[in-house]
Amino acid sequence: MSVYNLWDKDAKEPVLKTSLSSEWNFKSPVATPRSSSPPSRGGESIFNKYLDLVSSKSNISTEAKQTEPMDRPFDFFDDEEFAFGINLLNNNVACVGHNITKLIQMAQEPWPDNVKLYQPYEVEQILLPDNASCLAVQAFLKMCNLPFEVEMRWNAEFMSPSGRVPFIKCGAFVVSELEPIVQFAANKGVTLCSRLSTEEKAEMRAYMSLITNVLVNAELYISWLDNDTFNAVTKVRNSSVYPWPLGWLQTRSKRNNVAKRLKALHWHDKTLEQVLADVEQCCNSLSQRLGDKDYFFSSSPTELDALVFGHVFTIITTRLPCRKLAETVRRHETLVSLAKRIDERYFKRP
Structure with missing residues (x-):
């Protein structure tokens, strides 16, 4: 049974998501022109x-x-x-x-109807940081009313031009991660922040950078460096799509890469309490900026709202042995309400 579940409005316990896809038959991803x-x-x-x-x-x-x-x-x-x-x-x-x-x-052509968004399998493979990124991109595309179809592939991260998920295939273009996708949509005349002033746009980017530098690193820390979570969840899910011993080797290699990244960012030697303190401070800043408004900037969402939704929703609806991260985020009711509001409006889960 999967440890990854999604919010249910009628029950306090999360409900399991059950979407699967067929095997990947697109042998080589199209190189993105912007690269x-x-x-x-x-x-x-x-x-x-x-x-x-x-x-x-x-x-x-x-x-x-x-x-x-x-x-x-x-x-x-x-x-x-x-x-x-x-x-x-x-x-x-x-x-x-x-x-x-x-x-x-x-x-610069209009957004086509056959755009596909590629990500790992939700039920048996995807991990906490990747799930948050995928939900953020899906939320952004839904906020922009841009049609897309989710395709789940076991090797999605290797198909991605940046090595990270999710990525979209739009005609001859392959674009990965939220910010490049936001820029790609802006080139087609679709944007969520056109009404914002220059100062508000700079403030929005600052908060997005804060989320990347704190919440993303905290998710990586919990998933790969917390031994209980790594042994019970990460190791099992990451190696589930590979035959033995390839799964063991790939998981070990990926854990080493994550450790190197966190060392470079001075997160590797932090204790769990220090990580949670950084998350608490990040959530406090976001909560103060949101206040009692529906969205961070006026009455309509921006890519900041999509990014916050992706991470907050994933953290509070994912069952992990280490529940302290979810408990820290749940204490900020305004952020939880924002996540539930976006989920109900744009994803319309039954």
């Missing part, structure tokens, strides 16, 4: 060398050619081959420029 730099500048530089070479060749006499070989960056057997090389390079530069222009146009 590659335009190669046209390099092509233009080489093409300019060709033009300079043509100009210099016309000014050199036959005697000079016979006595001193011309120093040119590309050596060709005769003039005909030289002209062919220029035409070929010219066509390649034009092709690259055309493809970049086409990608930019595609990025």
Whole structure:
């Protein structure tokens, strides 16, 4: 029986989520265009060398050619081959420029109806930090009224261009994690913060950074460094989709990577009490900013609300051996009410 459950409005105990998907048949994810730099500048530089070479060749006499070989960056057997090389390079530069222009146009096209959001299996595989991130992205897309379909794959993190989940496949584009997806939607003219002032946008980003630096690290700490949670939940769920001993090796490798990340952020040597104190302070800041409003900024949600929902909802509805993290978040009733309000409005769970 899964230890991951979701909130039920009619019962105090969580209700198990039971969605599964078929095996992954998309062998290689499409590389996201935003991760590659335009190669046209390099092509233009080489093409300019060709033009300079043509100009210099016309000014050199036959005697000079016979006595001193011309120093040119590309050596060709005769003039005909030289002209062919220029035409070929010219066509390649034009092709690259055309493809970049086409990608930019595609990025600005309206949101299609066949967008898919990829994430790990909810029932038997997904872990606390990944579940929070996936819920945050789903909430954002629902707030924007952007259609999408959830696809669960055992190797979703390896399909992702950043190695993290979730990610969306939108036409020729593959975009992972909340902030890049928010920017991708903004390029298509869809945004939740257009009404905010410059100061409010900066404040919103500051709070989102606070969540990433505190709640995400706390979730990683509880999942991977707390021995009770690691042995009873993390190790079992993370290795459930791999054959032995691959599951054991992959879990060990991932735990080492998480430990390195937390060491770099000075979280590895913290005690559980220190982690919970940081979470308490983060929740206090968020609660004070939210106050008695429905959302953090006026009467409509932003990506900050989606991010807070993803983490708060996941923490309070996930059963773990270490319940102190959930108990710490539950003490902040305004955040819990926000999570329940977004869940009822946008997810409409029965």
